[in-house]
Amino acid sequence: MTRNSSFYICQSCGAQSKQYFGRCSSCGDWNSIIEQKQSLSGNRNKKNHTGSDLETRPLRSEPIASVRSKPLTRMKSGYSEFDRVLGGGLVPGSLVLVGGDPGIGKSTLLLQSASAMAKDYSVLYVSAEESAQQVRLRWKRLEGEVSNLQLLAETDLDTILGELKSFQPSVAIIDSIQALNDENLSSTPGSITQVRECSAALQRIAKQQEIALLIVGHVTKEGMLAGPKVLEHLVDAVLTFEGDRFASHRLLRAVKNRYGATHELGVFEMQGEGLKEIKNPSEIFLSGDSASGISTIVACEGTRSLVVDLQALVSATTYATPRRTATGIGINRLHQILAVLEKHMSLALSRYDCYLAVGGGLEVEEPAADLGIAAAIVSSFKDLQLPPGTVLIGEIGLGGQLRPVSQITKRLEEAVRLGFNRAVIPKTNQNDNINNQIKLKIIEVKNISEALIAALDTISEQNI
Ligand code: TYD
Numbered sequence: 204m205t206r207n208s209s210f211y212i213c214q215s216c217g218a219q220s221k222q223y224f225g226r227c228s229s230c231g232d233w234n235s236i237i238e239q240k241q242s243l244s245g246n247r248n249k250k251n252h253t254g255s256d257l258e259t260r261p262l263r264s265e266p267i268a269s270v271r272s273k274p275l276t277r278m279k280s281g282y283s284e285f286d287r288v289l290g291g292g293l294v295p296g297s298l299v300l301v302g303g304d305p306g307i308g309k310s311t312l313l314l315q316s317a318s319a320m321a322k323d324y325s326v327l328y329v330s331a332e333e334s335a336q337q338v339r340l341r342w343k344r345l346e347g348e349v350s351n352l353q354l355l356a357e358t359d360l361d362t363i364l365g366e367l368k369s370f371q372p373s374v375a376i377i378d379s380i381q382a383l384n385d386e387n388l389s390s391t392p393g394s395i396t397q398v399r400e401c402s403a404a405l406q407r408i409a410k411q412q413e414i415a416l417l418i419v420g421h422v423t424k425e426g427m428l429a430g431p432k433v434l435e436h437l438v439d440a441v442l443t444f445e446g447d448r449f450a451s452h453r454l455l456r457a458v459k460n461r462y463g464a465t466h467e468l469g470v471f472e473m474q475g476e477g478l479k480e481i482k483n484p485s486e487i488f489l490s491g492d493s494a495s496g497i498s499t500i501v502a503c504e505g506t507r508s509l510v511v512d513l514q515a516l517v518s519a520t521t522y523a524t525p526r527r528t529a530t531g532i533g534i535n536r537l538h539q540i541l542a543v544l545e546k547h548m549s550l551a552l553s554r555y556d557c558y559l560a561v562g563g564g565l566e567v568e569e570p571a572a573d574l575g576i577a578a579a580i581v582s583s584f585k586d587l588q589l590p591p592g593t594v595l596i597g598e599i600g601l602g603g604q605l606r607p608v609s610q611i612t613k614r615l616e617e618a619v620r621l622g623f624n625r626a627v628i629p630k631t632n633q634n635d636n637i638n639n640q641i642k643l644k645i646i647e648v649k650n651i652s653e654a655l656i657a658a659l660d661t662i663s664e665q666n667i
């Protein structure tokens with residue numbers, strides 16, 4: 204009797220089944236299932252699991268305390284913003300996935316970094332998307348400095364693995380994983396099976412030879428990296444490169460990092476001759492304008508604090524349901540803050556449209572921005588400017604109370620550094636040992652009405 208050695212795999216979600224279906228029962232996509240011969244990595248190293256030889260095997264586990272620790276060495280990427288996001292530098296033998304929309308600058312970032320690293324380490328840049336001439340042209344445009352960067356324009360997985368074995372680089376860059384092709388597989392490059400198998404093979408060789416591997420992955424039309432989460436589990440770090448299509452600055456963010464903090468942020472600017480680091484990013488998120496509807500918050504992204512301007516526009520609605528849009532802040536957060544203001548400040552905001560935006564295309568997720576959002580809305584609603592030089596920090600509870608926020612000292616220090624002289628913060632934060640050295644007038648408030656009255660009082664003083 205012959206055993207069926209095929210299985211079926213959905214190219215959209217990666218679900219496997221023993222039978223062919225026209226529609227994937229997991230994700231619901233039509234015609235996305237293809238047949239796969241069982242020659243995959245899972246079988247390559249198949250061991251006998253019958254348990255027949257279990258008793259004869261020597262013990263392989265060991266007490267955790269006696270595991271020999273190896274000091275973690277890190278290779279500098281040549282850019283301090285990149286190192287910051289990596290947690291201090293590239294770790295030998297680690298896999299880092301760099302994802303982002305097409306055209307955002309992934310190849311530029313990695314080529315610049317590879318070129319800089321090639322001065323100290325042996326670096327192999329594998330370009331599966333562009334020809335060697337194209338990469339050379341880009342490299343010339345970026346700096347053209349003599350460096351020992353080794354280049355391979357290839358899509359075939361076996362050739363790349365062979366090159367990694369014979370050249371034995373310390374760092375290798377694969378641009379991009381979706382363009383690689385494993386000949387043993389019937390599916391097309393970029394499909395889930397290809398991406399998974401190619402990355403597994405690359406991972407094995409990276410761990411064996413202690414190569415720090417940087418892999419470029421495109422974001423799919425659903426906004427996911429290199430197929431639905433296929434790679435994110437496999438790699439040690441996932442970095443996303445994002446930015447406003449209409450602005451020149453780019454944000455590199457760590458979404459997952461086994462060797463550093465997540466949510467760490469690096470800021471770059473795309474210029475005519477490549478990406479430049481921005482070491483003082485607060486300045487690009489501050490508009491410097493003073494008008495009604497503008498407030499300033501201090502957001503924390505990983506270990507970095509950023510002073511950011513928020514803008515709100517509140518105007519009487521002409522629709523049955525008022526329009527609410529938010530750029531850079533979750534829409535639910537905006538709805539919640541509007542409801543709190545309506546209930547606890549008796550502002551009839553349900554008859555007003557409200558538009559909210561964060562300066563510089565930043566996404567602010569943390570609740571510490573709540574007070575700033577509320578102040579921007581009230582400032583636009585009352586058409587009163589908030590006092591200049593003031594930052595607002597605090598999370599707003601549903602009862603209108605202000606909740607403490609994390610890392611308050613760090614936030615206040617950043618505000619002082621940028622010349623701010625007044626901060627409105629939650630009263631509950633007072634017991635945190637706020638550094639007495641901070642030269643800032645601190646106004647502690649218990650709830651949203653106290654916070655806004657404090658601000659509005661200052662405004663009326665100014666108006667007089
Ligand atoms: P690229 O690195 O090719 O993007 P990705 O690999 O993420 O698809 O970047 C392409 C864009 O960057 C392209 O629109 C041109 C622009 N660019 C510059 O503005 N300056 C430069 O020096 C370079 C090399 C590219």
Ligand code: MG
Nearest residue numbers: 309310332378
């Ligand atoms: Mg590219």
